[in-house]
Amino acid sequence: MVSKRFVFKRLLMLFPVLFGVATVVFAILHLSPGDPAVVIAGDRASQEFVNQVRSDLGLDDPLWQQYVRFLGEVATFDFGQSYQVNRGAAVSQILADRLPITIELALLGQFAGLLFGLPLGILSAVKQDTWTDHLTRIGALSGISVPIYWSGPLLILLFAQFLGLLPTSGRIGSEYFVEPVTGLILVDTLLAGNVAAFQSAVVHLLLPVVVLGIYQMALLSRMMRSSMVEVIRQDYMRTARAKGQGSKITVMKHGLRNAFIPVITVVGIQFGSLLGGAVLTETVFEINGIGTLLVDAINRSDYPVVQGTVLVFAVLYTLVNLGVDLTYSVLDPRIEQ
Amino acid sequence: MSTETQTGAVDRSIVERLRASPFLSQLSSNRLAITGIIIIVSVVLIAVYARITYDLSELMATQFGTNPAESPPSSEYLFGTDGQARDIFPRVMYGAWYAVLYGTVTVVASTFLGVSLGIVAAYYGDLTDNVIMRTMDVLLSFPSLLLALALVTIFPEELGLWRAVGALTPVYTPRFARVVRGAALKVLEDEYTDATRALGATDPRLLVRHVLPNCLAPITVQSTLNYGLAILDIAALSFLGFGASPGEPTWGMMLSNGVEFGLFSGAWWWSFFPGLLLALTVLGFNLLGDGMRDALDPRMRETVD
Numbered sequence: 329m330v331s332k333r334f335v336f337k338r339l340l341m342l343f344p345v346l347f348g349v350a351t352v353v354f355a356i357l358h359l360s361p362g363d364p365a366v367v368i369a370g371d372r373a374s375q376e377f378v379n380q381v382r383s384d385l386g387l388d389d390p391l392w393q394q395y396v397r398f399l400g401e402v403a404t405f406d407f408g409q410s411y412q413v414n415r416g417a418a419v420s421q422i423l424a425d426r427l428p429i430t431i432e433l434a435l436l437g438q439f440a441g442l443l444f445g446l447p448l449g450i451l452s453a454v455k456q457d458t459w460t461d462h463l464t465r466i467g468a469l470s471g472i473s474v475p476i477y478w479s480g481p482l483l484i485l486l487f488a489q490f491l492g493l494l495p496t497s498g499r500i501g502s503e504y505f506v507e508p509v510t511g512l513i514l515v516d517t518l519l520a521g522n523v524a525a526f527q528s529a530v531v532h533l534l535l536p537v538v539v540l541g542i543y544q545m546a547l548l549s550r551m552m553r554s555s556m557v558e559v560i561r562q563d564y565m566r567t568a569r570a571k572g573q574g575s576k577i578t579v580m581k582h583g584l585r586n587a588f589i590p591v592i593t594v595v596g597i598q599f600g601s602l603l604g605g606a607v608l609t610e611t612v613f614e615i616n617g618i619g620t621l622l623v624d625a626i627n628r629s630d631y632p633v634v635q636g637t638v639l640v641f642a643v644l645y646t647l648v649n650l651g652v653d654l655t656y657s658v659l660d661p662r663i664e665q
Numbered sequence: 666m667s668t669e670t671q672t673g674a675v676d677r678s679i680v681e682r683l684r685a686s687p688f689l690s691q692l693s694s695n696r697l698a699i700t701g702i703i704i705i706v707s708v709v710l711i712a713v714y715a716r717i718t719y720d721l722s723e724l725m726a727t728q729f730g731t732n733p734a735e736s737p738p739s740s741e742y743l744f745g746t747d748g749q750a751r752d753i754f755p756r757v758m759y760g761a762w763y764a765v766l767y768g769t770v771t772v773v774a775s776t777f778l779g780v781s782l783g784i785v786a787a788y789y790g791d792l793t794d795n796v797i798m799r800t801m802d803v804l805l806s807f808p809s810l811l812l813a814l815a816l817v818t819i820f821p822e823e824l825g826l827w828r829a830v831g832a833l834t835p836v837y838t839p840r841f842a843r844v845v846r847g848a849a850l851k852v853l854e855d856e857y858t859d860a861t862r863a864l865g866a867t868d869p870r871l872l873v874r875h876v877l878p879n880c881l882a883p884i885t886v887q888s889t890l891n892y893g894l895a896i897l898d899i900a901a902l903s904f905l906g907f908g909a910s911p912g913e914p915t916w917g918m919m920l921s922n923g924v925e926f927g928l929f930s931g932a933w934w935w936s937f938f939p940g941l942l943l944a945l946t947v948l949g950f951n952l953l954g955d956g957m958r959d960a961l962d963p964r965m966r967e968t969v970d
Contacts, residue, residue, distance in 0.1 A: 348803030359819045466697070469955065473948035475897055477904045478940030481924045485933055604810030608901060622811070623905050626818055638815045642807045
């Protein structure tokens with residue numbers, strides 16, 4: 329069992345990290361060459377108007393004042409208003425609308441990766457140094473080497489253009505409108521009881537999830553293999569077999585449980601690459617998640633949106649890793665020390 | 666005759682050295698790692714050849730008068746032509762030069778920064794260690810591509826692909842710093858460090874002559890694995906529109922254009938070949954990095970009984 333003290337300690341350690349993250353984001357935006365006041369006022373605005381906008385935004389205050397104000401805003405999840413992407417809308421609202429879209433994609437990709445990656449990794453480890461192992465390893469290495477922005481378009485070309493089996497982009501057919509309740513399209517269509525819309529969403533998400541899942545699958549099967557290979561060599565495994573237990577049962581009962589522990593950490597660390605992959609996948613499949621939002625915002629110098637998006641991504645990543653740490657300590661109580 | 670014996674002697678000494686070093690002998694018996702080396706060497710040769718042979722401004726200019734636009738691969742245009750009627754084959758070859766050059770600068774810069782910070786943190790400990798490593802922790806709290814995307818905005822657009830290098834270097838640096846700090850701490854605990862110090866070695870000498878060489882193995886593995894990632898991430902930034910300028914024959918830019926303008930008009934070759942070369946190159950580095958890691962891990966040396 330995890331002690332309350334350990335959880336508390338880990339939660340407390342969150343604050344300096346989040347503080348640092350906010351500071352980095354603040355620094356990045358103030359190092360950017362663009363002038364937000366000009367962006368808002370427009371290229372043709374008079375100098376007086378630009379100055380007016382600048383003082384309205386508090387951009388001519390001393391830097392430390394801006395910094396303190398920024399920290400206060402971040403602490404209350406107030407990221408200001410969008411300049412460009414969705415002019416005047418609160419950034420926190422834009423993020424709330426778009427985040428579930430990315431989360432859904434990322435979770436489905438992660439799930440697909442686990443579903444196929446773990447069994448492949450185990451198979452590879454059990455059949456170490458056979459052709460099955462070699463093929464799986466080469467496949468996994470290829471999987472992490474192939475860029476999403478290459479495999480994605482190729483799959484679109486094959487399944488959507490040539491075979492006409494799947495749609496090319498988006499999350500759902502344009503003929504369907506589903507009231508966003510959770511923001512997760514698969515859940516919302518089911519909540520609305522609209523089976524046709526649900527099917528459309530499944531068909532639309534299939535390719536993006538496959539593309540994202542291949543990468544995760546490749547990563548996870550590698551981790552699972554190396555972890556399992558190590559566990560198989562342990563004395564307790566030999567003991568279990570010596571006691572007359574079948575090798576399959578030994579692997580499943582003793583091997584799996586111990587081999588999972590490092591893999592779980594990797595799932596946490598790789599959550600960052602999962603989010604990065606989601607950004608690229610969204611761009612390729614024109615899905616309006618937080619990834620396309622970020623790219624759009626950077627292109628149009630919409631600083632509050634960039635700020636909010638990057639912060640949310642960092643917080644999400646940090647929280648997932650905290651969750652992983654805690655899970656880890658449940659599985660292996662020695663970690664706490 | 667004399668030269669022959671000499672090369673023979675050299676060969677023998679290399680073989681002996683290979684045998685003596687468990688790392689190299691392990692690596693040279695790993696077929697996948699050797700495949701990786703072959704891929705990397707080929708890409709570097711292509712890069713250098715393309716840089717010497719082709720004229721960049723010619724590769725970037727539209728070729729409407731001379732070539733057909735979006736012509737499929739043929740004996741004349743091996744990889745076809747793109748929407749600006751440019752021959753894709755030499756452009757893809759030249760893309761290798763971009764990948765190798767910018768990938769190398771990114772890896773060298775982040776290795777150098779990370780190694781310096783890691784060693785300094787390990788050696789001086791206390792406050793220095795804390796300040797450096799907590800900063801690294803913060804940088805590691807961002808998903809890497811997202812941090813790179815945010816950092817790209819700092820640099821003016823005129824810098825082109827150097828923006829990607831500048832954005833990715835701070836993203837990779839903490840990984841090196843962590844690995845090196847760990848390795849350096851182990852070395853610093855060893856007795857020979859005390860002995861060196863007792864002999865009167867200064868801090869810089871101790872760090873550069875004794876601590877650094879003993880951290881080289883993990884640094885090399887980390888560099889190799891990050892090489893592939895750097896090439897992939899630079900291309901990703903270009904694909905998203907941050908990096909190469911339009912028309913520049915980088916793999917990321919060609920992919921981006923090919924997907925945007927060529928895919929739905931059926932010109933698959935426009936994005937296919939740049940992507941293929943990119944994937945192969947990254948695979949090469951991953952194969953080698955993987956083999957190196959296995960060779961370094963003493964547990965991997967014994968086979969299962």
